[in-house]
Amino acid sequence: MQYPQEPLFRIIDAATIEKILETAYALLQKPGFKVYNDRALKIFEEGGCEVNHETRIVKIPRSLVEWAIRETPRTFTLHNLQGEPQALLESNHFHPYPGTTAISVYDYKKRVFREAMTSDLKQFLKVVSHLPFIKLQSAFICNDVPENFTDIYRLAVHLKHTNKPIKTSVFTTKDSISVMKDLLFAVSGGEDTCAKKPIGFVSVNCDPPFMWNDFITEVLIECAASKIPLSRGSMPISGAAAPVTLIGAVIQHAAESMSSIVLSQLVRPGAPGLYGSSPIIFDIRKGTTPMGAIETHMFNSAVAQVGKYLKIPTHLYLGLTDAKCIDAQAGFEAAMGILIGALSGANLFAVGMMNFETALSPENIVIANEICGMAERLVRGIEHAPSDFSTTVWEEVGHTQGFIQILHTIKHFKQEQFNVSDIVDRSHLDDWIARGSKDCTERAHGIVQDILSRETPKTVSSKVEEEIDRIVLDYAKHLGIPKERIPRDFFEN
């Protein structure tokens, strides 16, 4: 599809972005960054930063940041496991994907959130594989394996069942980082191919304000070294871990992002990365961190704009809901976020999560897919060619309501009008009643059931699957986890 050259919505102007960046450069000097990783301290120091090993404070000069931004690729493409390009990350191309690392699944039938298991993850991946407007895969942490094994296990299940690029990360043990890389290399055909045709990206965030913990820093260094794309940003929580003013939060986010851009480029110049992550507000009145808040959407939109100003592909969290069931709130929060993301020209954004970024639901992602399709249509805009300004069509039809049956309509209607699925009801009342008077969520459930009843085609070759199993079993053994502890679901298609 054609994407606009310029984002359709700008929440801040260029002069304000300049001021944001100026202030961010100052923050990199004062107070500077507290870095709890010794390798990183050394890298920063050798790169020309002022490092105090006692306090672990790193001060990054502006010239180094400007160099790192110049070294950062302006574009890259994510591929599927077959090496086919799937998501071009540049300009205003946008690729929604399911928000990652959910710990629970919303069980539509029982109307409850429950811990996600391997079977939930596989079902979710299958549903998403059939959704045309959800462009990447990412989903649950499985609660039916030991906690120190969840990161690698989750990635392996994804790799065995995805037809799309993926988003992943590790959170638990340092030794899982190399296993994560081994898995990515195994399915890509080696480290070089993985760098040339990345199949996904890894998310790392600093701890706001201005702190890099040992583990996440290690992930950043290791991924940058192998040119595995990183979403390297921060999650400043406006009002709690960042200023309550949105402008202050955007400034802090910029400074925190710059620190990770510098570190990754010092590790390996040209390492690909995304600007953004999951900026969020802290609702001072309720004491929670809402993903569906209009201010969270505004914060994300502004961050996207700063990233675009720096000419770095962007990644954000827009299109989530804090609702505890799939209701009107879930629908309007997701729709607002997705539209704002698409209009802001964010390249990648996470959608479909519920209950503060903790849960996913097959039904809710099916609904999000529909919104994303409409957003794609919106972004395509009102297209026109010189011939559209001729009066021929009106002359042909005259003073009749006869536009419906002319060739002009037949030629253009499919392109002009987004083809809604059953998620959207536009039938006559009688038809709707005849089909059981189902609301949107019930219809989404019907679509989910339909997808799950279909055959599941294999997405990886037996050889690659064997290799995935080998790596996973070796790692389980390393952790002292017996094979019997791995759910049988893992070994089945």
Add this chain to the structure above:
Amino acid sequence: MAEHTKQQLFDNIVSGIVESEPEMVRNAVLQGLADGVNAQVILDDGLKRGIDNLGELFERQEVFLPQIMFGAKMFADAMDILKPHLAAGAETKTIGTVVIGTVHGDLHDLGKNIVSIMFSVSGFKVIDIGVDVSTDAFIAAVRTHQPQILGLSSLLTTTMLEQRNVIESLVEAGLRESVRVMVGGSPVSERWAKEIGADGYAGDANRAVAVAKSLL
């Protein structure tokens, strides 16, 4: 003419109708006539098959109203070419006649046009008497064409009252028993249809065809 070439011509007519390619239909019809293919065979094995295919695709929601309506137009245009070559009365094998119009005071013809075309692609002979049709004109048309079905369309709550007037006038003219009256239009409902003594109501064009068939 070789069978396979003839088949190719018919296939072209069918594809032309299904894919909204009027030139393809027209050329194949002219070619058929030039090659001496019987006009009735062109009608049955080409045009009618094309319309049937289109109807099936419409049922499966693979084609939509514009293609159906344009298909009907291509069919009518091709019939104009074929007519001089058809045996008298041969083309009028229809399942019934419908007189249809939008009532007095109402200039809306979109819904009525869609219903007309759905009727005609479903095998009805349709006499569309236009918009802003007076009660007298409806009565005259019923007398002249002796349809099985009279369709009264109205988009406005003000003009739908005219539907009642037409039915009352049919009674006065002694024609009420000779024709089944269907009413439609966005303010019209099943309840209104019953209240004014109409025989049928449908909320959309597809159902209108089903209702009309059930009234025959």
